[in-house]
Amino acid sequence: MATVSQDIFKPTKFGGKYTVTLIPGDGIGVEVTESVKTIFKHENVPVEWDQIDVTGVVTGKQHLEDLFQQAVLSLKRNKVGLKGILYTPVEMSGHQSFNVALRQELDIYASVVLIKNIPGYETRHANVDMCLIRENTEGEYSGLEHQSVPGVVESLKIVTRMKSERICRFAFSFAKANGRQKVTCIHKANIMKLGDGLFRLTFHEVAKDYPGLIVEDLIVDNASMQAVSNPQQFDVLVMPNLYGSILSNIGAALVGGPGIIPGCNMGREYAVFEPGCRHVGLDIKGTNQANPTALVLSSTMMLRHLGLDESATRISQAVYAVIADGKVRTKDMGGNATTTDFTNAILQKMELV
Numbered sequence: 001m002a003t004v005s006q007d008i009f010k011p012t013k014f015g016g017k018y019t020v021t022l023i024p025g026d027g028i029g030v031e032v033t034e035s036v037k038t039i040f041k042h043e044n045v046p047v048e049w050d051q052i053d054v055t056g057v058v059t060g061k062q063h064l065e066d067l068f069q070q071a072v073l074s075l076k077r078n079k080v081g082l083k084g085i086l087y088t089p090v091e092m093s094g095h096q097s098f099n100v101a102l103r104q105e106l107d108i109y110a111s112v113v114l115i116k117n118i119p120g121y122e123t124r125h126a127n128v129d130m131c132l133i134r135e136n137t138e139g140e141y142s143g144l145e146h147q148s149v150p151g152v153v154e155s156l157k158i159v160t161r162m163k164s165e166r167i168c169r170f171a172f173s174f175a176k177a178n179g180r181q182k183v184t185c186i187h188k189a190n191i192m193k194l195g196d197g198l199f200r201l202t203f204h205e206v207a208k209d210y211p212g213l214i215v216e217d218l219i220v221d222n223a224s225m226q227a228v229s230n231p232q233q234f235d236v237l238v239m240p241n242l243y244g245s246i247l248s249n250i251g252a253a254l255v256g257g258p259g260i261i262p263g264c265n266m267g268r269e270y271a272v273f274e275p276g277c278r279h280v281g282l283d284i285k286g287t288n289q290a291n292p293t294a295l296v297l298s299s300t301m302m303l304r305h306l307g308l309d310e311s312a313t314r315i316s317q318a319v320y321a322v323i324a325d326g327k328v329r330t331k332d333m334g335g336n337a338t339t340t341d342f343t344n345a346i347l348q349k350m351e352l353v
Contacts, residue, residue, distance in 0.1 A: 011078060011079040011080040011271075011305075011306060016046055017046040017047060017048050018046060018047050018048070018080070018306050019047075019048050019049075019050055019077075019078045020047050020048070020049060020050065020078055020080050020081060020082055020302070021049075021050050021051075021052060021071065021074040021075045021077075021078045021080070021081035021082070021083075021272075022049040022050065022051040022052070022081070022082050022083070023051075023052050023053075023054050023071055023081060023082070023083035023084065023086070024051070024053065024083075024084050025054070025055075025083055025084025025085045025086050025087075025274075025280070026055055026084070026085065026086055026087035026280050026282065026285075027084070027085065027087060027279075027280035027281040027282040027284075027285045028084070028280070028281035028284060028285055028290035029083075029084025029085065029280070030084075031285075031286075031288065031290045031292070031339050032084065032290050032291075032292040032294075032295040032296075032339065033082075033084055033295065035292035035295070035296060035339060035342070035343040035346075036082065036292070036295055036296055036299045037049070038343055038347070039296060039299075039315055039343065039346060039347065039350075040299070042347050042350065043311050043314065043315060043350065045303065045308065045311050046308070047306075050074050050077070050078055052067070052070050052071045052074050053067070054067045054068060054070070054071045054086060054098060055067065055086070055087070064098075068098055068101065068102070071102065072102065072105050072106065075102075075106060075270055075272065076106070076270075079269065079270055079271070080270070080271050080272075080273075080302065080305065080306065081270070081271070081272040081273070082272075082273050082274070082295075082298065082299055082302055083272055083273070083274045084274065084275070084295065085099065085274065085275065085278045085279060085280045086098040086099050086280075087280045087282065097141075097143075099278060100141050100143065101143075102272070103136040103137055103265055103267075103272075104136075104137050104143075106267060106269070106270045106272075107137060107267045107268065107269075107270075108136055108137075108265040108266065108267040108270055108271070108272055109135060109136050109137050109163065109166060109167060109170075109266070109267055110133060110134075110135070110136060110167055110170045110265065110266045110267070111132075111133065111134045111135075111136045111244060111263065111264075111265050112131065112132075112133055112174070112263055112264050112265070112266065112276075113131070113132040113133075113134075113244070113248045113251070113261060113262075113263040113276035113277070114131055114261065114262055114263065114276060115128060115129075115130050115131070115132060115231075115248070115251035115252065115254065115255055115261065115276075116128060116129045116130075116255060117129070117255050117256075118255070118256065118260060118320060118323050118324075119320065119323075119324050120320075120323050120324030120325070120326055121255075121256050121260070121323050121324075121326075121333065123254065123255055123256050124254070125231055125232070125254045125255070127232050128231045128232060128251075128254050128255050129232075129235075130231065130234040130235055130236070130237060130251065131174065131178075131180070131235070131236045131237070132237050132239070132244055132247055132248050132251060132276075133167065133170060133171045133174060133236065133237065133238045133239075133244075134167075134238075134239050134240065134241055134243070134244025134245070134248075135163060135164070135167040135239070135240050135241055135244075136241060136265060137163065137241075138158045138159065138160060138163055138240075138241070139157055139158065139159060139240035139241035139242055140155070140157050140240070140241060140242040141241040141242065142156060142157065142158040144156040144158065157192070157195055159194075159195040159196070159198050159199055159240065160198075161198060161202055164198060164199045164202040164203070165202050165205075165206055167238060168185075168202060168203045168206040168207075168238055169206055169209075170238075170266070171183055171236055171238035172206060172207065172209070172210040172213065174236060175210075175213055175235070175236045176210065176213070180213075180235050180236045181213065181214055181235055182213065182214035182215070182216065182234075182235040182236065183207070183210075183213055183214070183215055183216075183235070183236045183237075183238060184215075184216050184217065184218055184223075184234060184235070184236070184237045184238070185199070185200055185203040185204075185215075185216070185217035185218070185237075185238055185239065186217070186218055186219075186220050186223045186237055186238070186239035186240075186243050186244075186247065187199055187200045187203075187217060187218075187219065187220065187239065187240070187243075188219060188220050188221075188243075189217075189219070190219055196240070199240055200217055203217065203238065204217070214235075220239070220243045220246075220247075223237075223243075223247065224246065224247065224250060227247060227250050227251065227254070228250060228254070231251070231254050245278075248261070248263075248276055248277055249277055252276070252277045256333065257291075257332050257333075258275065258276075258277030258279045258294065259290070259291030259293055259294055259330065259332045259333070260291065260293045260294055260297075260323075260333075261275060261276035261277045261294050262275065262276055262294055262295075262297035262298040262300075262301055263275060263276030263277075263294075263298060263301075264298060264301050264302070264305075271302070271305055273298040273299060273301055273302040273305075274295070274298055275294035275295055275298055276294065276298075277294070288338040288339050288340060289330060289331050289338065289339065290330070290339050291330040291331075291332050291333060291339070291342065292339055292342060292343060293319060293323070293342075296315065296319055296346070297316060297319060299315070300312040300313075300315050300316040300319075303315070313353075314350055314353045315346070315350065317349075317353050318346045318347075318349035318350040318352075318353055319346055319349075321349040321352075321353070322342065322345045322346055322349055327345075328341055328342055328345040329342075330342055
């Protein structure tokens with residue numbers, strides 16, 4: 001599993017245990033979170049959960065704001081969190097995305113999504129191993145929209161040199177720390193010459209400080225085509241927010257779907273670990289069909305961040321062993337196992353690791 005910690009803050013630890021903020025999220029969040037809690041208990045992981053049941057489904061603006069502030073305060077105390085995905089209504093009257101607001105509030109600026117084939121789970125493409133790093137706090141997700149006159153909406157995309165440089169340095173540092181060979185900047189500078197042009201220019205300026213790495217840039221529509229035709233060419237990719245959202249879903253489709261893609265969000269002071277593809281799964285909520293792999297693997301990334309490598313290795317190896325066996329697979333992986341079945345299979349494999 002990749003190294004993402006920057007060793008720039010220390011999580012909260014009392015009595016030999018780490019306190020971690022847990023936000024189950026909406027949709028399948030509760031079910032896959034229970035899977036993680038069961039596995040951690042079985043492994044005797046020294047983690048205590050500070051659970052905050054934030055939701056994007058309930059109504060009532062003040063109640064939503066109260067829940068959000070509870071989550072922010074918990075993360076400020078604990079420095080580290082594990083979360084499912086929070087639902088954001090599509091309707092214009094709906095509230096702002098809590099996922100975006102949380103990252104902006106805590107300046108959790110770097111999203112890391114790992115797209116890699118899992119041995120034993122065959123897909124159309126083999127030997128895919130790339131890491132998508134996206135800027136989390138500005139770009140099209142700045143949340144600056146208004147209706148100037150009825151029927152005319154202005155939506156502002158913000159790109160700054162400071163935040164572009166920060167995410168590019170993160171990407172190059174990640175590549176160096178994990179023995180990666182190439183970093184690719186994804187942009188649309190041919191059309192957005194100032195905004196994406198600044199991001200691309202900053203990327204190449206930062207690249208000069210990291211000799212030895214292959215450096216390239218691609219226009220996002222070309223990158224999307226290349227991803228589905230020859231994904232093996234990619235290694236580390238860095239990009240503004242919206243392009244990362246799109247390419248992480250394309251990448252997930254290449255290796256087996258959102259149910260197996262881990263991820264995390266890093267900042268100077270806080271780290272939040274969550275599935276790499278931000279799918280809520282409202283359609284299968286409460287049916288015990290959800291694949292817990294993405295959140296379980298995200299939780300092992302969190303354990304490595306906390307320095308608990310032994311437990312992280314045992315859990316991740318057990319997950320990979322279950323998938324490699326091919327006997328217990330959830331519906332999204334072509335099987336009929338329940339979330340509970342899959343979790344129990346992981347526990348059984350852990351006894352053998």
